[in-house]
Amino acid sequence: MSMINYASREINCKLVYYGPGLGGKTTNLEHVYQKVAPASRGKMISLATETERTLFFDFLPVDLGTIRGFKVKFHLYTVPGQVYYNASRKLILKGVDGVVFVADSQLERMEANIEAMQNLYDNLAQHGYDLTALPFVIQYNKRDLPNAAPIADLQAAVNPGWVVTDPARQRALPDPYHEGEYLVSVREGQWVERAPWFEAVAMTGEGVFDTLKAVSKLVVKSLG
Amino acid sequence: MNHATSWSFREDDARRIQLVLAQFLADSGARTALIVDRTGQLVATVGEAPAFDPTAFATLTAADFSANDQLARMLGEPEFGALFHQGERESMYLADIARRVILVVLFDTRTTLGLVKLRVRAAVQELSSVFTDMFARDGRAAPKMEPGLVGEAEDEIDRLFGGV
Numbered sequence: 188m189s190m191i192n193y194a195s196r197e198i199n200c201k202l203v204y205y206g207p208g209l210g211g212k213t214t215n216l217e218h219v220y221q222k223v224a225p226a227s228r229g230k231m232i233s234l235a236t237e238t239e240r241t242l243f244f245d246f247l248p249v250d251l252g253t254i255r256g257f258k259v260k261f262h263l264y265t266v267p268g269q270v271y272y273n274a275s276r277k278l279i280l281k282g283v284d285g286v287v288f289v290a291d292s293q294l295e296r297m298e299a300n301i302e303a304m305q306n307l308y309d310n311l312a313q314h315g316y317d318l319t320a321l322p323f324v325i326q327y328n329k330r331d332l333p334n335a336a337p338i339a340d341l342q343a344a345v346n347p348g349w350v351v352t353d354p355a356r357q358r359a360l361p362d363p364y365h366e367g368e369y370l371v372s373v374r375e376g377q378w379v380e381r382a383p384w385f386e387a388v389a390m391t392g393e394g395v396f397d398t399l400k401a402v403s404k405l406v407v408k409s410l411g
Numbered sequence: 412m413n414h415a416t417s418w419s420f421r422e423d424d425a426r427r428i429q430l431v432l433a434q435f436l437a438d439s440g441a442r443t444a445l446i447v448d449r450t451g452q453l454v455a456t457v458g459e460a461p462a463f464d465p466t467a468f469a470t471l472t473a474a475d476f477s478a479n480d481q482l483a484r485m486l487g488e489p490e491f492g493a494l495f496h497q498g499e500r501e502s503m504y505l506a507d508i509a510r511r512v513i514l515v516v517l518f519d520t521r522t523t524l525g526l527v528k529l530r531v532r533a534a535v536q537e538l539s540s541v542f543t544d545m546f547a548r549d550g551r552a553a554p555k556m557e558p559g560l561v562g563e564a565e566d567e568i569d570r571l572f573g574g575v
Contacts, residue, residue, distance in 0.1 A: 190418060190452050194425030199452045227571055229466050234474070243474060246451075248466045251571060254563045262451065262470070278477040282450025400572045404565050411561035 190282075197258045200406045201282055202399075205307045206289035207299035208240070208268030211328040211389040215289060216247050216263055218392045219399060223249055241267040243275045251403075261403060268303070277310045285322035285406040286311075287398055288382075289389075290345050292327050292335035300345050319349045322405030325384040326398045331391075338386070348379035356380070364401070418511075420454055424545055431537045432457035439530035440522030445515040446508070446538075447472045454512060461517065476505060476513050493531075495524065504528070506535050509542040 191198050204212040213233070220231045227250045234243035244264050251259040266276040288307060290300045308318050325346050329335060351357055351371060357378040360371035364383060371380045383401050387394025432444040436458045443458040445465070451473035453465050461468065476494065483491045494505040504516040504527050514535060518527055 190420065190448060190450070190454075192420040192452075192454065194420055194422045194455070201450055201452075223571065230464055232467050232470065243478070246467070246470050249571070251564060251567045254567060255557065255560045257560065259564055259567070260466075262466075274481055275478065278474065278481070281477065282448070282452075396572045400568055403568045403572070407561055407564040407568065410564075411558055 191257075195258075196256055197260065198410065199260045199262060200284040200403075200410075201262045201264065202285045202287065202402060202406065203279055203283045204263070204265040204287045204289055205276075205280075205303065206268060207291055207296060207303040208270075210268055210289045210291040210296070210300075210303075211387075212265040212268065212289045213239075213241055213245050214389040215287070215326070215328075215387075215395050215398070216245050216265055218389060218395045219249065219263065220247055222392065222396070226250075227252070240269065241265055242272065243267065244279050259407075261406075263399075270302075270306070273306070273310070276306075277313065280310055280314055280316070283311075283314075283316065283321070284409070285402045286318070286324075287402050288323070288325045288345070289387075290325060290327050290341060292329045292341060293332055294334050294336045297336060297340075297344055300341075304345055319380070322402055322409055323382045324398055324402045324405070325382050326387045326389075326394065327384060328387045328389050328394075330386045330394075331388045342381070342384065346381050346384055348374070348381040351378040351380050364397070418546055420545070424541065425455060427541050428455050428538065429457055431534055431541070435516075435530055435534035439516070439518070439527045441504075441516045441518035441527055442521075443517040444534075445469070445472075445517075447513045447515060449473055449477065449511055449513065458517075472505065472513060472515055476507070493528075497524075504531065506531055508535060509539045509546070511546060512538075512542055514538060 204215055206212055220228060229248035232246040236242050244266060247263040249261045249263060264279050266279045288304060311318050327341050359369055362368040362370045370383060371378060385394050385398045387398060389395055428446060436444055443461055445456050446454040447469040448454055451470040453469035456465065479491050479494055490507065492507050496503045500519050502518055506514045508514055516527055516531060
């Protein structure tokens with residue numbers, strides 16, 4: 188879905204951070220902005236309300252450098268988490284190359300996570316995209332909070348997996364990020380694939396770059 | 412993988428577009444013309460180099476156009492084919508091209524909105540045919556990169572995001 192500009196020799200990839208309100212999407216981008224060398228990133232733009240809630244989107248361009256004569260750039264976007272702004276959420280997904288779902292680990296936000304995930308799936312479908320075929324990772328944020336739900340519960344609710352119908356893909360795929368676990372495995376007699384997932388505390392930056400690295404690599408692979 | 416919106420922009424495409432836009436700038440007296448795709452990526456710039464950050468500008472342009480598109484639908488219009496933002500000295504005129512890209516014209520008091528609008532029509536028509544050809548071409552063959560690029564890009568990702 189990315190655009191390859193042979194004239195300016197640029198490849199631009201669009202990554203979108205999605206998830207429930209106040210889950211930490213903007214905080215993820217802010218951390219990337221603070222930590223990436225200034226020469227490798229552009230200005231961060233936030234279209235937010237006076238109370239710093241995202242109104243339309245946040246945007247941060249990150250420059251990967253020149254690879255084989257092509258300047259490779261990632262454009263990082265967040266969407267507004269509030270359901271009220273669904274129209275603008277949908278617009279940002281246009282032309283998306285990769286998605287990070289930032290889930291809020293707090294027990295009382297479980298329902299909001301599930302709703303946002305369904306909403307992501309629906310909004311992508313309206314653009315003609317299939318979430319299960321896109322580069323996609325999940326981040327469980329706010330792992331430091333005392334009311335954070337266990338990972339197993341979050342996985343069951345937010346990342347139950349989708350049925351793998353392609354026979355070529357019906358084989359066990361170890362999760363490279365969690366020893367002894369699998370991204371593709373048989374569960375209840377069916378081959379099921381789950382999205383790669385990461386634990387994070389975006390406020391301190393923990394897990395932010397693990398998440399970004401994983402989704403960027405998936406996007407780059409999809410170009411090849 | 413869904414490649415529905417994949418497309419590539421080649422050097423001969425750039426040349427065709429530059430010719431059209433250079434003629435348009437000469438005819439209209441506008442300063443700069445930019446082509447931005449609907450996902451917010453800058454495709455081409457012709458005329459005076461802008462003083463602002465072009466990447467940020469392209470993103471906001473696409474968002475502006477998309478938001479107005481939705482407003483149009485609410486009013487029962489299929490789209491607003493063009494938008495105009497008026498400043499004291501600097502103004503911008505945005506026009507849809509083939510439903511996939513946006514022509515952004517920057518102009519100042521050296522010309523008038525009337526002249527820009529008059530001349531933009533021919534440019535839009537010519538650009539529409541250029542872009543329609545490009546999209547038809549890429550619909551047949553989604554762009555792919557040479558295999559070595561993926562491995563090297565992964566190394567760069569580790570370097571840039573790994574040490575922080």
